[in-house]
Each structure stands twice: as C-alpha cells, then as structure tokens.
Amino acid sequence: MAGEFLTIKEAASALGVSTRHARRLADAGSLSRVARGLIDRTSVDRYIQSQRQGRTRTWAEHTAWGAVALLSGLDADWLGVVQASRLRSTLRVITDVDDLLTRMRDRARVRTYDAHRAALPRLRDQIASTNLRLLGITDAVDESVDGYLAATDLDDTARSLGLRADAGGSVFLRTTGFAFDRVRDLVATTPAAALDAATSTDPRLRGVGRRTLAELLEAYR
Structure with a gap:
C-alpha cells in the first residue's frame, strides 16, 4: 500500500473483507476516517496487526477505564480485588504500544458528525475532552471537535444541536x-490524552501519543 490514505474499497481489499464490512469498522472507530471515503492507512495497518495478535483481546469498557486509572496512578475502585490485581499484572508485562491500543479499543465508540459552527461552543461544554497540553502540545492540531459523551446522551445531544451523521465531518x-x-x-x-493522540490521523500527534504510551508502560513495570 502506498500513500497515507486509502479509499474504503482499498481498505477493504487490504483487510480481505467486503466494502460494507470496512465501512462498519470505520463506523465503530476501528479504522480512522480522514475525510469522506478516505481511511488513514496507519489505522488499517494497526487493525491488521491487532487481528494477528490472536491472544490479545479487547478489554470491556470498565476494565479499559480501569487501566487508564492505574496508568495514571489512581485506584480503579470499581474493579474487584482479583480483577484489579490481574489488570495490574497484565499492564506490567505489556511492552508493545499496539498491544495496549488493541486492548483499549472498546473503551468508547467513535461517531462522526457534521455540525453548524454556532453549535460547536455548546457541544464543547457538554463533552469531556482530553488535555493535549499534558503531552506538550500547546497549539491546536486542527479545527475539529473531539471528546467523550455518555452513550445515553448521544441521541438527545445530536438532536438538540442539529448534528448530522457524516463520515467526513469534523465532530x-x-x-x-x-x-x-x-x-x-x-x-x-x-x-487518556495519549490514547486519543496515538490513534489520531495527524502524524505528529500520533507519534507523540505513542511515545507517551511507551513511556507510561515502561514506568509502570
């Protein structure tokens, strides 16, 4: 594969799946859309690698967020004692960033929308966004809106702010x-900031995120 981006058809061919299945992977956030009909090549390579790691399973949401807490030096008190102990042990033996990204993939589902400019300030007030300054990024990478929202609030938020599902959108x-x-x-x-950055379509941000995750894993051992 040449170039940084692939069409949906090219991504499907690289993965050995149907075009419809490739679109579903993009809708679920397993592949990163760059614009309408374009997929970030790195996310395709990463997905292929994750599928080759037969023993690597994605963690359930509560476990993935538990890993975020532990890597932050916080307690994951919603996990049972045994589960927390096992998670700590697993984090200590993970050496590959791609392995961690695969396990953390299901902590959230990514939805892409288009929105009127006037709706963006209200949307930013409702979501929880990672702080890129923690990674030493002080300037905006792009003009997109990227943040977390409770799944139960998605429909109401999209309706009240007039968000339109759009694979090429900037929300x-x-x-x-x-x-x-x-x-x-x-x-x-x-x-959390490093995880989001490591799957960004911006090469600079992606590199910073991956390096930070590698440092976090090293420090946790």
Missing part, C-alpha cells in the same frame, strides 16, 4: 456506557 464523539462521572475525571489524565 468526533467518543461514546461510552461506563459511569460518566468517572470518565470525566479519567479523560483529564495523561494516559
């Missing part, structure tokens, strides 16, 4: 069913 909502009061606190941490 990225990461919906999760995990307790959103906890999510708001965890989104404000360095691991």
